[in-house]
Amino acid sequence: MSSGLSPSESPASEPSASGPLRKGDATRARIIDAATRLAAARGLMAVSLGDVAEAVGLSKSGLFKHFDSKEAMHEAVVQMVVERFVNWILDGAEIQPPGRSRLEGIFDRWLHWAETEWEETGCPIMALSVELDDQPGPLKDLLQGRLREMRRRLVKEFQALRNPPLSEAEAQAAYFQMKSFLLGQSDARRMMGDADTHRAAQAAFQSLLDRTMRPPAQEPPAQEPPA
Amino acid sequence: MSSGLSPSESPASEPSASGPLRKGDATRARIIDAATRLAAARGLMAVSLGDVAEAVGLSKSGLFKHFDSKEAMHEAVVQMVVERFVNWILDGAEIQPPGRSRLEGIFDRWLHWAETEWEETGCPIMALSVELDDQPGPLKDLLQGRLREMRRRLVKEFQALRNPPLSEAEAQAAYFQMKSFLLGQSDARRMMGDADTHRAAQAAFQSLLDRTMRPPAQEPPAQEPPA
DNA sequence: CTCAAAAGAGCACGATCGGTCACTTATTGT
DNA sequence: ACAATAAGTGACCGATCGTGCTCTTTTGAG
Numbered sequence: 001m002s003s004g005l006s007p008s009e010s011p012a013s014e015p016s017a018s019g020p021l022r023k024g025d026a027t028r029a030r031i032i033d034a035a036t037r038l039a040a041a042r043g044l045m046a047v048s049l050g051d052v053a054e055a056v057g058l059s060k061s062g063l064f065k066h067f068d069s070k071e072a073m074h075e076a077v078v079q080m081v082v083e084r085f086v087n088w089i090l091d092g093a094e095i096q097p098p099g100r101s102r103l104e105g106i107f108d109r110w111l112h113w114a115e116t117e118w119e120e121t122g123c124p125i126m127a128l129s130v131e132l133d134d135q136p137g138p139l140k141d142l143l144q145g146r147l148r149e150m151r152r153r154l155v156k157e158f159q160a161l162r163n164p165p166l167s168e169a170e171a172q173a174a175y176f177q178m179k180s181f182l183l184g185q186s187d188a189r190r191m192m193g194d195a196d197t198h199r200a201a202q203a204a205f206q207s208l209l210d211r212t213m214r215p216p217a218q219e220p221p222a223q224e225p226p227a
Numbered sequence: 228m229s230s231g232l233s234p235s236e237s238p239a240s241e242p243s244a245s246g247p248l249r250k251g252d253a254t255r256a257r258i259i260d261a262a263t264r265l266a267a268a269r270g271l272m273a274v275s276l277g278d279v280a281e282a283v284g285l286s287k288s289g290l291f292k293h294f295d296s297k298e299a300m301h302e303a304v305v306q307m308v309v310e311r312f313v314n315w316i317l318d319g320a321e322i323q324p325p326g327r328s329r330l331e332g333i334f335d336r337w338l339h340w341a342e343t344e345w346e347e348t349g350c351p352i353m354a355l356s357v358e359l360d361d362q363p364g365p366l367k368d369l370l371q372g373r374l375r376e377m378r379r380r381l382v383k384e385f386q387a388l389r390n391p392p393l394s395e396a397e398a399q400a401a402y403f404q405m406k407s408f409l410l411g412q413s414d415a416r417r418m419m420g421d422a423d424t425h426r427a428a429q430a431a432f433q434s435l436l437d438r439t440m441r442p443p444a445q446e447p448p449a450q451e452p453p454a
Numbered sequence: 455c456t457c458a459a460a461a462g463a464g465c466a467c468g469a470t471c472g473g474t475c476a477c478t479t480a481t482t483g484t
Numbered sequence: 485a486c487a488a489t490a491a492g493t494g495a496c497c498g499a500t501c502g503t504g505c506t507c508t509t510t511t512g513a514g
Contacts, residue, residue: 022481022482022490022491023480023481023482023490023491024481024490024491024492027491027492041361041362042272042358042362043270043272043273043358045269045270045273046270046272046273048470048471048472049471049472049473050470050471050472058492058493059492059493059494060472060473060493061473061474061475061492061493061494061495062491062492062493064472064473064474065490065491065492066491069472069473070471070472070473120361121361122357122360122361126357127357127358129414129418130349130353130354130357130358130418131269131270131354131357132418133349133413133414133417133418134268134347134348134349134417135268135269140418143418144418144419144420147418147419148419151419172427173427173430173431176411176415176424176427176428176431177407177408177411177431179411179414179415180404180407180408180410180411180412180414180431181404181407183407183410183411183414184403184404184406184407184408184410184411185407186360187356187360187406187410188403188406190360190361191356191357191359191360191367191370191371191374192371192374192375192378193371197403200399200400200403201403203400204400204403204404204407207438211434211438249460249461249511249512250460250461250510250511250512251460251461251462251511254461254462275500275501275502276501276502276503277500277501277502285461285462285463286462286463286464287463287502287503288462288463288464288465288503288504288505289461289462289463290462291502291503291504292460292461292462293461296502296503297501297502297503455514456513456514457512457513457514458511458512458513458514459510459511459512459513460509460510460511460512461508461509461510461511462507462508462509462510463506463507463508463509464505464506464507464508465504465505465506465507466503466504466505466506467502467503467504467505468501468502468503469500469501469502470499470500470501470502471498471499471500471501472497472498472499472500473496473497473498474495474496474497475494475495475496475497476493476494476495476496477492477493477494477495478491478492478493478494479490479491479492479493480489480490480491480492481488481489481490481491482487482488482489482490483486483487483488483489484485484486484487484488
């Protein structure tokens with residue numbers, strides 16, 4: 001059951017468990033969800049509380065029963081969406097044996113997240129990354145921290161591609177290229193309007209896996225440039 | 228003179244040429260410049276006219292002598308910055324002979340644009356792409372149109388890498404990877420805080436050039452995954 | 455120098471921003 | 485069932501939003 005097709009919210013929604021378990025927690029989740037969707041589309045700073053209230057069917061003042069300020073809501077949005085993303089990627093990693101097939105599964109899950117789960121708005125992680133990368137503060141720290149943890153895990157998966165394992169530098173270089181292809185796919189599909197970007201990204205990634213797994217061998221000489 | 232180190236604005240700044248040539252054109256340019264810088268940092272929709280006025284040292288109402296509305300200013304910002312970007316990349320292409328060295332020069336110029344020219348704010352083209360990719364309208368059309376023209380040019384440069392030339396599909400795949408590495412470099416350096424992303428991007432690109440120029444040969448078999 | 459046009463300042467407007475407060479309605483523990 | 489508390493509403497606040505208007509200053513052509 002941990003390999004469902006949709007990234008699910010935090011567990012324990014039934015009133016049978018322990019803890020406070022207020023009813024309004026569901027509302028809070030709906031608020032965060034609506035705010036995240038708006039932020040992914042227009043940018044976090046361009047989302048007003050009125051927009052969120054209307055999207056979730058609540059009065060503006062009603063929002064303040066769940067968040068003390070706009071910034072607190074921003075923090076909840078970033079925390080929730082990066083948590084869901086990392087879990088979506090890493091949960092998918094475990095259902096495949098280590099090695100190439102596991103990395104293929106991770107790549108496919110990442111693509112599915114970006115191009116299916118967030119089809120209308122674009123991947124919120126990429127949007128937040130571009131928006132927050134030049135704005136130091138708790139929001140960037142939160143996002144950066146979780147993404148770094150995830151990268152550490154994935155770099156290790158790349159190291160396990162070969163026996164003896166790849167050096168950390170080699171694995172980091174491979175991770176850099178994998179993430180690059182995922183960013184490139186979003187850009188090509190959403191901004192440039194390309195078709196078949198899914199295939200292009202997967203082909204590039206397969207080629208990356210091929211040459212990463214191949215022991216460093218003799219390279220055929222490059223052809224001379226024409227004329 | 229067309230290969231300076233800084234992307235320069237549109238030509239004809241001397242009062243000797245024909246046309247209206249008003250003095251306030253300089254002010255207009257300063258407004259667009261300030262607005263572009265703010266937009267690259269915070270996002271286009273998050274920039275208020277008051278911010279721009281203060282940044283350029285003008286009153287809010289003074290802005291309206293140069294732009295009829297906020298949207299008109301947005302359009303001017305997008306048009307100017309994408310124009311500068313495309314010229315910066317393509318002008319650099321011409322100072323090298325076709326082939327590998329020309330593509331290396333293009334890649335270096337693109338890196339220089341993103342990581343030196345726009346160091347504080349991040350590349351405005353990437354920021355605008357992520358912000359506008361899900362917002363149909365004249366702004367997206369403008370950006371997409373110029374970027375497509377540039378890509379057409381660069382794909383041809385990739386085709387010229389080999390003799391006989393690469394197929395368009397092969398060249399497009401190579402362009403996809405090149406752009407991916409540039410996007411990945413920005414993400415790794417600005418969001419993840421990595422060091423030496425310049426070297427990582429260049430290494431990935433050199434490897435791409437190597438295997439693109441190499442005629443399709445026999446591939447050594449990939450190693451079996453461990454255990 | 456003259457003078458019309460351009461550039462810009464100052465002010466005021468309605469709308470919306472984030473946020474508070476008093477109040478009503480719904481939920482929950484006992 | 486009943487009180488306590490959580491959830492939610494509506495009116496309202498000062499600030500700022502984009503944008504007109506009128507007025508003054510600057511600029512450039514004759």
